[in-house]
Amino acid sequence: MLHVCDPLQESCCFSLWFQFFEMALSLEEEIRRQRQQMHMTVYAQCISPNGKYLVAGNNYGTIAVFSITASLSAEANKETWKPLVSFKAYDGAIYALVSTEKFLISAGCGDIKGWAWTDVFQKNPKVSWSLSLPASSNFGAFETNALAYSTKDNVLYSGGGDCKVYAWDLESGTKKETLSGHTDYVHCVSLYNQSQQLASSAEDGSVRIWDARTSGEAVHIIEPHKHEECARPQHGKWVGCVSVDAGEEWLVCGGGPSLSLWHLRSLTPTVTFDAPNCCPQVVTFHEDSIISGGSTPFVYHWNINGDPKTKVPCTATRVFSLAVNTESESNKVLCVSGNSSLIDVYTNFGYRAFSLDFC
Numbered sequence: 001m002l003h004v005c006d007p008l009q010e011s012c013c014f015s016l017w018f019q020f021f022e023m024a025l026s027l028e029e030e031i032r033r034q035r036q037q038m039h040m041t042v043y044a045q046c047i048s049p050n051g052k053y054l055v056a057g058n059n060y061g062t063i064a065v066f067s068i069t070a071s072l073s074a075e076a077n078k079e080t081w082k083p084l085v086s087f088k089a090y091d092g093a094i095y096a097l098v099s100t101e102k103f104l105i106s107a108g109c110g111d112i113k114g115w116a117w118t119d120v121f122q123k124n125p126k127v128s129w130s131l132s133l134p135a136s137s138n139f140g141a142f143e144t145n146a147l148a149y150s151t152k153d154n155v156l157y158s159g160g161g162d163c164k165v166y167a168w169d170l171e172s173g174t175k176k177e178t179l180s181g182h183t184d185y186v187h188c189v190s191l192y193n194q195s196q197q198l199a200s201s202a203e204d205g206s207v208r209i210w211d212a213r214t215s216g217e218a219v220h221i222i223e224p225h226k227h228e229e230c231a232r233p234q235h236g237k238w239v240g241c242v243s244v245d246a247g248e249e250w251l252v253c254g255g256g257p258s259l260s261l262w263h264l265r266s267l268t269p270t271v272t273f274d275a276p277n278c279c280p281q282v283v284t285f286h287e288d289s290i291i292s293g294g295s296t297p298f299v300y301h302w303n304i305n306g307d308p309k310t311k312v313p314c315t316a317t318r319v320f321s322l323a324v325n326t327e328s329e330s331n332k333v334l335c336v337s338g339n340s341s342l343i344d345v346y347t348n349f350g351y352r353a354f355s356l357d358f359c
Contacts, residue, residue: 051328057094159186205237254280293319
């Protein structure tokens with residue numbers, strides 16, 4: 001007997017199959033999201049020019065923008081601690097973010113990119129301009145690990161995997177100068193002396209001081225691992241972070257060697273900071289203190305004389321970024337990120353008030 005298919009039954013089966021397919025896709029997406037959340041690292045942060053927003057970049061190439069103002073309001077809740085907007089900026093990790101009055105600038109695995117703040121706030125982010133590093137004949141473009149922006153002359157400084165520091169003229173979008181001397185990855189760059197001088201730190205164990213008014217060679221070199229009071233051979237000689245105080249008298253740096261304070265004029269270490277199990281990844285001066293973070297789940301606050309002020313727990317077990325909001329007194333916070341999808345926010349810098357959720 002010839003069997004005739006019931007069109008209604010066939011349509012019902014197709015509908016059930018389609019629903020099952022949608023559920024499977026949704027479950028797969030949720031598993032992927034949870035896996036990403038579990039393995040997320042937020043390497044970079046910066047504050048918007050008006051001090052109202054925090055921007056963060058993670059190891060998946062995503063940029064997220066958070067409202068500091070809404071997060072601190074009396075009506076704040078878990079929803080206000082999530083991104084206002086997030087977007088895919090790179091295929092690989094984002095290692096550095098800085099801000100100008102008009103642009104958010106990002107860097108990592110690929111070109112350095114500029115995003116207009118007006119586009120970001122309208123939730124329509126698009127690349128306004130990009131800067132391409134010289135390519136390696138073997139591996140393509142090198143990654144950029146650090147950025148510093150000079151408001152005085154509209155110059156962007158970058159350092160990264162090719163052991164060089166570049167000065168970019170943002171007015172023309174061209175490479176202005178190449179600072180050569182490091183022999184291994186550059187981790188950090190820090191401007192001072194009204195942007196006339198630059199300190200950079202690298203895997204080669206050195207901090208190099210550059211003068212923008214002279215040739216592309218370092219004017220001074222500091223090597224902390226060669227000083228007994230700083231050396232920690234068990235951790236290596238690499239220097240992961242460097243910062244110069246507002247008075248331009250002191251430089252602080254660390255990594256494999258202990259975190260240490262150097263007198264800029266004499267280029268001698270004056271203080272080492274006692275955090276024996278921590279390899280610093282990030283450090284900054286703030287008012288009369290030094291704040292650092294690294295390979296332990298703590299943020300350290302130090303007096304200039306080396307005495308510890310406080311040791312504050314954080315969510316990340318390794319800290320890679322500290323962002324202090326100095327642009328707005330009413331939104332004055334310290335934001336701490338690392339190998340977690342949560343970004344801790346400290347309102348009085350002494351305890352964690354809440355955490356922003358990248359996911």
